[in-house]
Amino acid sequence: MHKFNSDGVEIAYEVAGEGPPVLLIHGFASTGRVNWWDTGWVKTLVNAGHKVITFDHRGHGASEKLYDSERYPAIAMAGDARRLLDHLGIAQADVMGYSMGARVAALLAIHHPERVRRAVFAGLASRMITGVGGSEAIANALEAPSRDDVADAGARGFRVFAEQTKSDLKALAACIRSSRVKITAEELGRINVPVLVVAGEKDDVAGDVETLVKAIPGSRGVTLPGRNHMNAVGDRGYKVAVLAFLKGGADA
Structure with missing residues (x-):
């Protein structure tokens, strides 16, 4: 794993394959490895002829921990993504984010549209606009002495996942208190690159796909039948839709 300095923060990243670049942005409490390598995404995209770049957000994985x-504002994380492209000498890339990573990808597309060829926002749909909520409960769960001290089932789920990914719980608590910014429909309406929105049918964290599609001119949406926030990320239908979208196909 390589590292670079992003405006004073050490960010860890990996690159695989050759071809048109795709930057993958992982979700909260995950890592580039867990979100994209372990789910087969990197292999799928490399086999499709892409150079694939993954990285760990600040406070996550092998990147620097901040307390x-x-x-941890989402716009700062978008800055890390942009500076990674600068570091690698990549003028423009396809960008895909999952959950928190989708919010970061959206901010990258809004503020630096010249760096984004196409964008995929997955695992976060209408709630990108309306907000997800529960940040303080999740932060408290991460700071609790143990998972057994967490009564809130949803927050406890994040604690369990964070422990599974061997995360720094204190750093994640700091992150969740700042990173869940809402993006207005007006801001999203300024996105001028092709966008694909993907979320599971049963993903209560993401919300509905159609609301976000309506906010982004010319975007397309895919709802994954029967999938929730945790099991949508490796879904075969998700991969098929993204591969078609990156090729510029009419059907995503």
């Missing part, structure tokens, strides 16, 4: 919530 001040003011260091």
Whole structure:
């Protein structure tokens, strides 16, 4: 794994394959490896002829851990993504984010549209606009002495996942208190690159696909039957839709 300095924060990243670049942005409490390598995404995209770039967000995985919530605004994470492209000498890439990573990808497309060829927002749909909620409960769950001390079932689920990914719980608590910014429909309406929105049918974290599609001119949406927030990420239908979208196909 390689590392670079992103405006004073050490960010870990990996690159695989050759061809048109795709930047993959993972979700909260996950890592580039867990979100994209372990689910077969990197292999799928490399086999389709792409150079694939994954990285660990600040506070996650092998990247630098920060304990001040003011260091974790989503726009700062989008800055890390942009500076990674700078570091690799990549002028423009396809960008795909999952969950928190979708929010980061959207901010990258809004503020640096020249760096994004196509964008996939997955695992976060209408709630990108309306907000997800529960940030303080999740932060408290991460800071609890043990998972057994967490009464809130949803927050406890994040604690369990964070432990599974061997995350720094204190750093994640700081992150969740700052990173869940809402993006207005007006801001999303300024996105001028092709966008694909993907979420599971049973994903209560993401919300509905159609609301986000309506907010982004010319975007397309895919709802994955029977999938929820945790099991949608490796879904075969998700991969098929994205491969078609990246090729510029009419059917995603």
